[in-house]
Amino acid sequence: MNKIWIITKRELRSFFDSLMAYVMIVLFLGFSGFFTWIFGSDIFMVGQASLQSFFGISFWTLFFFIPAVTMGLVAEERKSGTLELLVTKPVSDWQIIAGKFLAAFLLICITLALTIPYYITVASIGKIDHSAVLMGYLGLLFMSASYISLGIFASSITTNQIVAFLITLFIGIFFHLVFGLISMSSGGWFAGLLGYLSLATHYESMARGVIDSKDILYFLSIIFTGLLGTELVLSRRNSSN
Amino acid sequence: MEVSVENLTKSYGFQKAVDNISFKVNTGEIVGFLGPNGAGKTTTMKIITCFMGPNGGDVKVGGISVQANPEEVKRRIGYLPETNPLYKEMPVIDYLHYVAEIQGVHKTKIHDRIFEMVTVCGLKSEKYKKIGELSKGFQQRVGLAQALIHDPEVLILDEPTSGLDPNQIVEIRELIKKIGREKTVLLSSHILAEVEATCDRILIINKGQLVADSTASTLRKQAQDKEIVKVSIEDGDRNEIYTGLQSIETVELVDLLPEYTQAFEVQSKPGISSRKAIFRLCVDKGWSLTEMTPVERKLEEVFRDLTIIK
Numbered sequence: 001m002n003k004i005w006i007i008t009k010r011e012l013r014s015f016f017d018s019l020m021a022y023v024m025i026v027l028f029l030g031f032s033g034f035f036t037w038i039f040g041s042d043i044f045m046v047g048q049a050s051l052q053s054f055f056g057i058s059f060w061t062l063f064f065f066i067p068a069v070t071m072g073l074v075a076e077e078r079k080s081g082t083l084e085l086l087v088t089k090p091v092s093d094w095q096i097i098a099g100k101f102l103a104a105f106l107l108i109c110i111t112l113a114l115t116i117p118y119y120i121t122v123a124s125i126g127k128i129d130h131s132a133v134l135m136g137y138l139g140l141l142f143m144s145a146s147y148i149s150l151g152i153f154a155s156s157i158t159t160n161q162i163v164a165f166l167i168t169l170f171i172g173i174f175f176h177l178v179f180g181l182i183s184m185s186s187g188g189w190f191a192g193l194l195g196y197l198s199l200a201t202h203y204e205s206m207a208r209g210v211i212d213s214k215d216i217l218y219f220l221s222i223i224f225t226g227l228l229g230t231e232l233v234l235s236r237r238n239s240s241n
Numbered sequence: 242m243e244v245s246v247e248n249l250t251k252s253y254g255f256q257k258a259v260d261n262i263s264f265k266v267n268t269g270e271i272v273g274f275l276g277p278n279g280a281g282k283t284t285t286m287k288i289i290t291c292f293m294g295p296n297g298g299d300v301k302v303g304g305i306s307v308q309a310n311p312e313e314v315k316r317r318i319g320y321l322p323e324t325n326p327l328y329k330e331m332p333v334i335d336y337l338h339y340v341a342e343i344q345g346v347h348k349t350k351i352h353d354r355i356f357e358m359v360t361v362c363g364l365k366s367e368k369y370k371k372i373g374e375l376s377k378g379f380q381q382r383v384g385l386a387q388a389l390i391h392d393p394e395v396l397i398l399d400e401p402t403s404g405l406d407p408n409q410i411v412e413i414r415e416l417i418k419k420i421g422r423e424k425t426v427l428l429s430s431h432i433l434a435e436v437e438a439t440c441d442r443i444l445i446i447n448k449g450q451l452v453a454d455s456t457a458s459t460l461r462k463q464a465q466d467k468e469i470v471k472v473s474i475e476d477g478d479r480n481e482i483y484t485g486l487q488s489i490e491t492v493e494l495v496d497l498l499p500e501y502t503q504a505f506e507v508q509s510k511p512g513i514s515s516r517k518a519i520f521r522l523c524v525d526k527g528w529s530l531t532e533m534t535p536v537e538r539k540l541e542e543v544f545r546d547l548t549i550i551k
Contacts, residue, residue, distance in 0.1 A: 080326050
């Protein structure tokens with residue numbers, strides 16, 4: 001656990017040193033703030049004391065920003081050779097992966113924490129459903145964790161950050177949109193399967209304020225699959241080929 | 242702590258990078274690992290440091306196998322990879338702190354260890370600079386410092402002086418020698434002079450196989466086992482002299498030296514000198530012997546014999 005935290009600390013610092021963190025935070029707050037308060041179906045237009053519009057926007061902004069955060073995590077280390085240095089230190093591959101995952105996740109947590117003033121503002125305007133807001137944030141965190149896990153996997157299979165970014169978006173868009181769309185236009189067990197695979201379905205049910213162990217299980221299995229894939233890619237150097 | 246490599250084999254696809262290699266590096270010994278590019282030095286080192294797994298055989302560091310307990314092996318080893326990868330955006334002191342933490346150096350000792358490494362490796366004036374801003378020589382020192390930070394008993398250095406200027410090479414060599422007194426060191430290189438200057442023993446590897454394992458002086462002796470002399474003989478027909486020299490019993494080989502008309506290189510049979518016989522031959526035939534110099538074979542030639550002709 002200690003080793004994981006050491007790696008997390010270094011990664012987090014490098015996010016802030018490389019300005020990545022600041023750019024990410026400013027852009028996210030800018031986008032989500034603009035659409036939550038000023039433009040489109042914003043809070044004043046909806047006329048309800050709820051953060052539904054914010055959650056709707058964040059669902060998309062995070063989808064695009066997370067790959068940018070994760071793209072360098074393994075790819076850059078592989079390219080510069082520091083990965084060799086890291087894996088020859090007394091840490092396991094799992095500790096390395098967990099450390100990197102945690103760093104990206106904490107960055108998202110920090111970013112989302114900065115939107116808490118939105119909640120305070122809305123709560124002071126009208127009667128807000130506190131548990132719905134809590135669940136909405138929880139949904140965003142689960143979704144972020146899922147994409148971070150996919151992003152780290154994509155980052156581990158290439159040395160090119162841009163390629164990692166695009167692969168994450170490519171895999172992500174299926175969970176984010178495509179499975180849901182196909183599911184709607186088809187029927188039977190196939191539609192049910194794709195409906196279950198669609199991340200949007202699970203996110204929306206959470207954002208509505210419903211907590212279901214099925215949804216949590218879904219997110220956890222995506223996270224686990226992504227991290228397991230990364231571990232397999234990293235350990236491939238050991239295998240006899 | 243000794244490192245023993247036992248029947249190690251590693252292949253990439255169909256190509257065998259390391260083919261059934263066995264050797265030992267004893268405690269307190271500095272061993273040079275020599276070989277042409279692509280001979281399998283780096284691969285062997287990557288297996289010792291647990292970066293890659295072997296296809297066959299095993300490596301034991303202090304009796305612990307790299308396959309059974311890689312984490313313990315990694316704790317005992319300090320490794321400087323060939324490319325010396327570093328986090329360029331980190332300041333030297335922060336980087337060393339990070340490596341110390343990850344190597345499990347105790348919290349109360351981290352500060353002292355960093356101070357010691359910065360002093361030993363001569364990084365005092367550069368410690369707050371970002372690694373990327375340092376010159377290649379200083380980056381190499383940072384690489385060494387990170388390999389040494391947890392006071393490992395075994396040091397694996399892959400071409401520690403590559404890309405340095407002559408002054409830096411001398412400094413780094415001195416540093417390795419100083420450190421190597423108490424530690425087990427395996428360093429790779431393709432510069433013979435360097436290995437001779439720093440190492441107690443030399444391993445030569447070629448095409449994945451070990452072709453020599455001895456000290457520099459033994460290798461040199463081995464090379465001078467056969468006496469070679471350069472002789473110049475005048476006042477005689479060139480071909481006649483050639484056949485005359487060849488007819489001496491103790492002579493194995495006579496070479497005409499193309500750039501001179503009357504000079505020859507005479508190689509004797511192992512362990513015997515032919516100098517007296519050559520002199521006598523000249524007296525008998527009435528030729529004038531104007532030059533007879535022993536030709537010293539360089540270590541480079543031994544290396545070439547071992548790695549090219551075989």
